[in-house]
Amino acid sequence: xxxxxxxxxxxxxxxxxxxxxxxxxxxxxxxxxxxxxxxxxxxxxxxxxxxxxxxxxxxxxxxxxxxxxxxxxxxxxxxxxxxxxxxxxxxxxxxxxxxxxxxxxxxxxxxxxxxxxxxxxxxxxxxxxxxxxxxxxxxxxxxxxxxxxxxxxxxxxxxxxxxxxxxxxxxxxxxxxxxxxxxx
Numbered sequence: 001x002x003x004x005x006x007x008x009x010x011x012x013x014x015x016x017x018x019x020x021x022x023x024x025x026x027x028x029x030x031x032x033x034x035x036x037x038x039x040x041x042x043x044x045x046x047x048x049x050x051x052x053x054x055x056x057x058x059x060x061x062x063x064x065x066x067x068x069x070x071x072x073x074x075x076x077x078x079x080x081x082x083x084x085x086x087x088x089x090x091x092x093x094x095x096x097x098x099x100x101x102x103x104x105x106x107x108x109x110x111x112x113x114x115x116x117x118x119x120x121x122x123x124x125x126x127x128x129x130x131x132x133x134x135x136x137x138x139x140x141x142x143x144x145x146x147x148x149x150x151x152x153x154x155x156x157x158x159x160x161x162x163x164x165x166x167x168x169x170x171x172x173x174x175x176x177x178x179x180x181x182x183x184x
Contacts, residue, residue: 003072006082012063020055023098024048028118033110036117047118052130053096061090077155084148091141091183099135106133139183148174 025047030037037043069082106129109115116124116133123130152170159165 007068010065055096081151
């Protein structure tokens with residue numbers, strides 16, 4: 001057998017969804033002017049919006065990987081040349097996060113209709129107020145690609161006593177790229 005061709009193709013598609021706890025605030029300072037601040041002075045508060053949906057992250061990925069090449073012998077020497085390509089495209093979407101600017105405005109509000117009550121054991125405000133604090137879903141895309149070409153030859157060079165000394169000569173070229181972008 002003088003030479004042999006080889007190859008492989010892999011296609012994969014996946015989706016995963018991760019749920020986190022509902023939105024929360026950590027060490028958020030509530031000013032004295034907030035109508036629900038019972039202390040009359042700025043105070044740092046930790047708060048979990050228990051009545052709201054959990055924050056979710058969705059990841060979608062499509063993958064294509066291929067390998068092709070040839071290998072063989074000429075005399076006592078082995079050789080191989082191979083090419084490989086890989087491409088992965090995907091996106092991530094987050095939903096259920098709070099818009100930090102709207103939250104700060106609601107914490108700093110002195111109007112009971114638009115102020116957050118971070119001292120309540122129940123919801124921190126009306127359903128309309130809490131819905132107004134939601135950020136738009138954030139979508140990001142990514143793309144990874146690589147191409148590679150490699151080759152080698154291997155064979156006996158000389159003998160030292162009974163032991164053969166082999167020579168291997170080869171080379172490789174590779175190109176990688178990655179892109180990250182916001183999706184609308």
